[in-house]
Amino acid sequence: MAFLQNEKEKWEYILLVNSFGLLLSSEIKCDINAIIFVMCLPKPTWQVSGIRDYDKLKKNSVVRGASMNKVFIIDGENFSNFKGFCKEFSNVVLSGKYEWNEGLDAFNDILCGGFGDIEFGEEYTIIWKNSAKSKRDLGYGETIIKLNEILKNCHPTNKESVIQEIRDAKMNKGPTIFDWIEEIILDNENVTLIIE
Template sequence: MQSYYIDGAEFKSLEEFSEHFSERVRLDHKWKGGLDALNDILRGGFGTPEEGFLLVWLNSEQSRIALGYPETVRQLQARLQRCHPAHRDGVTIELEAARMSCGPTVFDWLVEIIQDHGPAGSESEDNVVLTLR
């Protein structure tokens, strides 16, 4: 199984994570940080092996902090500006929770998406294994 290493010491935002991920996983295109696009990438193609891969996230605790509530608030504020009006109430609720340091963070979003493509996930057939170090 192909292994890729990302280093949490090398990024401090979702945008920096997506750039780092794109470089380290050697994607065929530059991923710009959209979470739906990450789902597509993890399904295979886009430069990722069709048979799955091991993703080792070094310095993941550093990422947990950098991609914590302040970054989550920033991302949700941006999402609120561009989302469909029908979704604004839900995003506002998520934003208020993040401001109170409640709910999932950007780090949690990323880990959940990646793990969903792994052994116990709903898309386990993609065979993406995440190791946090």
């Protein structure tokens, strides 16, 4: 694959072609023969579950996933809090046909399909652009707000554990809303997540 300038481009190019069936990056320069060559390779199934950099890509290159599936792009520039993320997700992934009400159990159910333009069990890809901004926006401050909402409605036997989660979040310890969302998406085998 000498037609690409370096090893990183080779991996990116194969990943993009096999994940989406088309070239998505204008940064990778090649001619039509290169595209035909790669398209004629056996179609491995690729997924980029939360891969944030090239080193992880090379280490975890071939994993479960789907080729030729629907692609939805969530852009961290379009929201700055959890409510905004829910609206962005509803507009993009659910095609504005349904509104996700911020429940994390419901989020998991929605990811399985049967809502918007996604059939139940259909494989699709979510690309999360500007995720570094989202990680900050959906960090401990938003997590504390969400945990306080959960505390108001949780079963009495769960109150102490939610209170402990709030204490931890106030000390910047434990998972954040961003982490919860990422984990829920990655737990769904029909969804491929690309973090950019």
